[in-house]
Amino acid sequence: MTVTLADVAARARVSPATVSRVLNGNYPVAASTRERVLRAVDELDYVLNGPASALAAATSDLVGILVNDIADPFFGIMAGAAQHAIGEGAAGRAGGEKLAVVCNTGGSPERELTYLTLLQRQRAAAVVLTGGAVEDPGHTAAMAAKLAKLANAGTRIVLCGRPPVPGDAITAALTFDNRGGGRRLTEHLLTLGHRRIGYVAGPAERTTTRHRLEGHRAAMTAAGLGGDVERLTAHGTYDRRSGYDATLELLRREPDLTAIVAANDTVALGACAALRERGLRIPQDISVAGFDDLPFSVDVVPALTTVRLPLYEAGARAGRLAMGTEVPPPRGIATIGGELMVRSSTGRPRQR
Amino acid sequence: MTVTLADVAARARVSPATVSRVLNGNYPVAASTRERVLRAVDELDYVLNGPASALAAATSDLVGILVNDIADPFFGIMAGAAQHAIGEGAAGRAGGEKLAVVCNTGGSPERELTYLTLLQRQRAAAVVLTGGAVEDPGHTAAMAAKLAKLANAGTRIVLCGRPPVPGDAITAALTFDNRGGGRRLTEHLLTLGHRRIGYVAGPAERTTTRHRLEGHRAAMTAAGLGGDVERLTAHGTYDRRSGYDATLELLRREPDLTAIVAANDTVALGACAALRERGLRIPQDISVAGFDDLPFSVDVVPALTTVRLPLYEAGARAGRLAMGTEVPPPRGIATIGGELMVRSSTGRPRQR
DNA sequence: CTGTTAGCGCTTTCAA
DNA sequence: TTGAAAGCGCTAACAG
Numbered sequence: 031m032t033v034t035l036a037d038v039a040a041r042a043r044v045s046p047a048t049v050s051r052v053l054n055g056n057y058p059v060a061a062s063t064r065e066r067v068l069r070a071v072d073e074l075d076y077v078l079n080g081p082a083s084a085l086a087a088a089t090s091d092l093v094g095i096l097v098n099d100i101a102d103p104f105f106g107i108m109a110g111a112a113q114h115a116i117g118e119g120a121a122g123r124a125g126g127e128k129l130a131v132v133c134n135t136g137g138s139p140e141r142e143l144t145y146l147t148l149l150q151r152q153r154a155a156a157v158v159l160t161g162g163a164v165e166d167p168g169h170t171a172a173m174a175a176k177l178a179k180l181a182n183a184g185t186r187i188v189l190c191g192r193p194p195v196p197g198d199a200i201t202a203a204l205t206f207d208n209r210g211g212g213r214r215l216t217e218h219l220l221t222l223g224h225r226r227i228g229y230v231a232g233p234a235e236r237t238t239t240r241h242r243l244e245g246h247r248a249a250m251t252a253a254g255l256g257g258d259v260e261r262l263t264a265h266g267t268y269d270r271r272s273g274y275d276a277t278l279e280l281l282r283r284e285p286d287l288t289a290i291v292a293a294n295d296t297v298a299l300g301a302c303a304a305l306r307e308r309g310l311r312i313p314q315d316i317s318v319a320g321f322d323d324l325p326f327s328v329d330v331v332p333a334l335t336t337v338r339l340p341l342y343e344a345g346a347r348a349g350r351l352a353m354g355t356e357v358p359p360p361r362g363i364a365t366i367g368g369e370l371m372v373r374s375s376t377g378r379p380r381q382r
Numbered sequence: 383m384t385v386t387l388a389d390v391a392a393r394a395r396v397s398p399a400t401v402s403r404v405l406n407g408n409y410p411v412a413a414s415t416r417e418r419v420l421r422a423v424d425e426l427d428y429v430l431n432g433p434a435s436a437l438a439a440a441t442s443d444l445v446g447i448l449v450n451d452i453a454d455p456f457f458g459i460m461a462g463a464a465q466h467a468i469g470e471g472a473a474g475r476a477g478g479e480k481l482a483v484v485c486n487t488g489g490s491p492e493r494e495l496t497y498l499t500l501l502q503r504q505r506a507a508a509v510v511l512t513g514g515a516v517e518d519p520g521h522t523a524a525m526a527a528k529l530a531k532l533a534n535a536g537t538r539i540v541l542c543g544r545p546p547v548p549g550d551a552i553t554a555a556l557t558f559d560n561r562g563g564g565r566r567l568t569e570h571l572l573t574l575g576h577r578r579i580g581y582v583a584g585p586a587e588r589t590t591t592r593h594r595l596e597g598h599r600a601a602m603t604a605a606g607l608g609g610d611v612e613r614l615t616a617h618g619t620y621d622r623r624s625g626y627d628a629t630l631e632l633l634r635r636e637p638d639l640t641a642i643v644a645a646n647d648t649v650a651l652g653a654c655a656a657l658r659e660r661g662l663r664i665p666q667d668i669s670v671a672g673f674d675d676l677p678f679s680v681d682v683v684p685a686l687t688t689v690r691l692p693l694y695e696a697g698a699r700a701g702r703l704a705m706g707t708e709v710p711p712p713r714g715i716a717t718i719g720g721e722l723m724v725r726s727s728t729g730r731p732r733q734r
Numbered sequence: 735c736t737g738t739t740a741g742c743g744c745t746t747t748c749a750a
Numbered sequence: 751t752t753g754a755a756a757g758c759g760c761t762a763a764c765a766g
Binding site for chain 2: 742743744745746
């Protein structure tokens with residue numbers, strides 16, 4: 031009932047091997063023969079059987095892109111760019127189409143591992159891991175082991191926006207300079223004259239969270255304000271609700287805050303909402319800053335001061351790396367810097 | 383080198399068939415035998431070969447979720463919910479883990495078809511299509527044909543936020559009442575006293591665009607304002623930039639606009655930015671309304687009046703439908719209503 | 735440049 | 751309840 035390669039071969043009056051060759055385009059075939067085969071494929075409306083081909087070739091055309099939260103544009107932009115780069119890359123030779131798919135871990139270590147196993151089962155050609163990693167010794171070890179196995183089976187591993195992991199399993203790691211960005215952002219506030227700065231951090235166990243916070247702390251400490259940092263930091267998740275709640279908590283701990291730095295733009299938006307409800311004007315009464323520079327950040331009122339990360343470019347590069355169409359950076363690691371975007375949500379602190 | 387099912391069988395001193403049976407859990411196996419097999423799997427760190435299993439069983443555990451724009455939370459929320467529902471659904475029996483993956487078409491009909499072919503190759507267990515469809519006769523026909531083939535091969539097809547298509551290929555269609563929502567939104571403005579209302583629409587060929595616009599027109603026509611609608615409508619894409627540009631264009635055509643309705647919240651945000659640059663206050667000088675009620679919409683200033691769509695719930699339901707764990711609605715079609723959320727971006731028009 | 739021949743690793747009747 | 755054996759549809763040597 032379902033059309034197989036053998037049917038096409040029969041119709042084109044060639045051997046199955048020849049049909050396979052024209053379909054994969056990786057072997058010399060006479061033009062006239064190819065023509066005939068292609069016609070037969072069309073007439074029979076033949077669709078290659080992926081599993082069969084993957085089984086025989088011991089590799090598939092699946093490329094997995096893991097994200098922590100698919101509803102967050104931070105990941106959506108990177109994933110979309112990677113997927114686009116992977117789709118484009120295949121546009122050339124016939125049959126080279128890769129199936130780039132994104133898998134949503136929801137930030138759960140278990141699901142991350144599960145997806146990796148599922149991808150391993152499918153004999154994925156490559157895997158791209160985006161965003162911060164969870165820093166739990168057990169999970170880190172399990173991930174290292176799993177990645178080693180994947181790499182060992184021929185799967186390319188690319189990290190995007192995630193710190194490199196030890197071992198030689200990784201093809202390439204594109205990591206964001208979260209620390210540097212965090213530091214420059216706080217320095218900007220310090221320069222404006224702020225001294226009591228609250229920090230709404232992400233989940234404590236995430237590398238992204240830790241690095242951004244470390245940057246903030248480094249700036250505070252350099253300004254002789256290191257003692258207060260602990261008390262003025264509140265952890266949450268990377269969503270608006272978290273920014274809202276944490277801001278109220280911070281205000282409770284220190285009502286005289288003159289600025290709030292948020293783990294990312296979404297959190298900053300929640301922080302702004304909380305401040306406004308408290309009757310505080312931004313930036314006259316209190317300054318707010320975010321991180322990432324998501325598309326909406328320039329449009330909100332007041333426009334958000336933040337650190338721009340070239341998410342699209344990084345994702346696209348990760349996609350090319352996964353395809354093998356771009357040579358990995360030296361030692362496999364590239365650090366991508368962020369750019370401080372000063373806008374209207376930050377200003378001089380109010381004289382009191 | 384790589385561990386196969388046969389290795390596990392040897393180690394557990396049973397036949398390969400038995401191992402397969404305990405792994406798939408769909409066949410009676412003695413408890414002690416199962417125990418032994420599971421232990422062997424663990425000891426050997428065995429990972430099932432997906433392609434081989436898919437080839438033999440003529441079906442895979444892949445479920446594809448197609449989205450128009452993965453960087454847009456509208457799709458991210460639905461896709462995340464669907465993926466979650468699919469992951470959860472498998473938590474029960476062993477081996478039932480489905481690999482739910484999202485594919486980003488970028489709104490391109492060709493890529494949509496390409497992804498469907500790729501999924502067809504993989505013998506996907508199900509496909510979920512989210513968001514508006516492109517209304518081009520050629521593409522509609524090609525899609526219908528492709529979906530019919532997929533369904534014929536045993537792939538379940540679920541539509542989420544997309545109008546049902548004729549034929550019996552579809553397992554279920556969850557469609558949003560875009561028309562009703564659009565109508566109520568404009569009626570709200572009309573009730574406030576607005577008469578010159580601009581409409582920033584999405585891409586002309588998208589069903590979502592057409593339905594929302596039809597709702598708007600119905601309300602305008604009912605109010606005796608139908609004549610002007612054409613002139614006061616500008617088409618664009620579903621992003622902020624488009625909202626920004628179209629708003630300026632609309633203002634050019636009709637400087638006395640008292641309200642602008644946007645195709646979605648993101649576009650509304652861009653519209654707000656343009657209006658503000660023009661020195662117009664919202665809502666004192668001009669009202670603005672969006673659609674979807676994305677998470678940020680309640681936080682922007684002024685908070686956006688919009689139509690809330692239960693994106694998460696719809697996505698989760700689509701996921702369950704794709705898994706076959708929820709019975710399809712009568713005739714396979716369910717219409718999901720939107721809720722008018724009146725917030726601060728709309729108000730009475732200024733007296734002039 | 736093209737055909738022949740073995741499998742790839744798993745599932746699934748059919749027997750036992 | 752378990753085993754034996756026959757493929758699933760394709761690719762990749764190896765000849766020719």
